[in-house]
Amino acid sequence: MVVIYLTFIALGLPDTILGVAWPSMRSSLFLPLEAAGIITMLTTICTAFSSFASGLLLHKLGTGKVVFISTLLSASALFGYSLSPSFWWLLLCTLPLGVGAGAIDTGINNFVALKYSPRHMNWLHSFWGIGAFLGPSIITLYVADSGNWRGGYQVIAAIVFVIAAIIGISISLSLWRSKSIKEENTALQNKAVQKKSGLNLIRQQDVFLSIIAFPIYIAVEMGVGVWLASYLIEGRGLDKLNVGLIISLFYISIMIGRLIAGIFANNISIQKLMNIGLCLMFIGSWMLIIQQNSLLVPSIILLGIGCAPIFPSMIHNTPKLFGEINSQEITGYQVGGSYLSGVLILPVMGLLSSKVSLEVIPITICLFVVLLAFIVNLINRHRSQK
Secondary structure: OHHHHHHHHHHHOOOOOHHHHHHHHHHHHOOOOOHHHHHHHHHHHHHHHHHHHHHHHHHHHOHHHHHHHHHHHHHHHHHHHHOOOOHHHHHHHHHHHHHHHHHHHHHHHHHHHHHOOHHHHHHHHHHHHHHHHHHHHHHHHHHHHHOOHHHHHHHHHHHHHHHHHHHHHHHHOOOOOOOOHHHHHOHHHHHHOOOOOOHHHHOOHHHHHHHHHHHHHHHHHHHHHHHHHHHHHHHOOOOHHHHHHHHHHHHHHHHHHHHHHHHHOOOOOHHHHHHHHHHHHHHHHHHHHOOOHHHHHHHHHHHHHHHOOHHHHHHHHHHHHHOHHHHHHHHHHHHHHHHHHHHHHHHHHHHHHHHOOOOHHHHHHHHHHHHHHHHHHHHHHHHHOO
């Protein structure tokens, strides 16, 4: 598990650094502010495409090799960023960065869902949070000291290269091939599950609903991260510094919540864990709608802790709901769908808030929580009847 945790740190390291590096980056490359949006959108599209396509690749090459190659791609792309002489070079390096991230995300999530308990799945996603915290911190140290964003990218690239080397060694030791007790226990189930792919798989109602659930969840998490600050500053008139601390508190709550969820995950069912999280999410999102500043911090903490077990639990439940034989491909669709939320749903939230009212933001977040709870419980009701 140590190697797998390190891999998810490598996944988290580059995810949150562009925004921190961009002021210095665009100044040195003479780029407009909005150019970062093009890079972000291209990264998202490449990551989603890689996630959708990774099921077949994982089946042919195995998780270890795919993760090793993808981590090398990510490290090379980050080093390429540090050498970028122009915007077009940045776009070129964005392609392997996005492709690598999508394959790592899908491969590791499915591997842990098949071989390890819900505890490790929740802790795995906590380690992504460690990477997401360390990345901007490293960039900030370099930018604050000398404005040298390139040095920050090179340090992060070096860390990811080292993690790739560790993954390579783990492959030679056959750490990715061992058959778990859980796999052996599900062997009989898999004989009864028909192997499907592509549209034949997506056409199944519960599979389609499970894919839809992921972008809806991400709409809640990213909706808070992207749009809530605008609502609090422009709609409620709060101080920018305080709002920044509140948004940070949301992500800290998710990370701590996943550590806590991991402690209890082996003792209660995944469905019960998700329902507890969904209830906390609903209470927190409802409190956001109530315009009382005294409720703001408790609402953010409840919303963050509630979000914590949802994504890991939905991923871990996939082999159980749809069979191990189809789980790699379905996980790819789920992870790919989650990335598309940033391209499809979040811009619509921003458009509605600008055209109607900023009050749309907390209301939309709450409605997405309700929709997510409905879909999750509908899937489990259908599967329990089969």
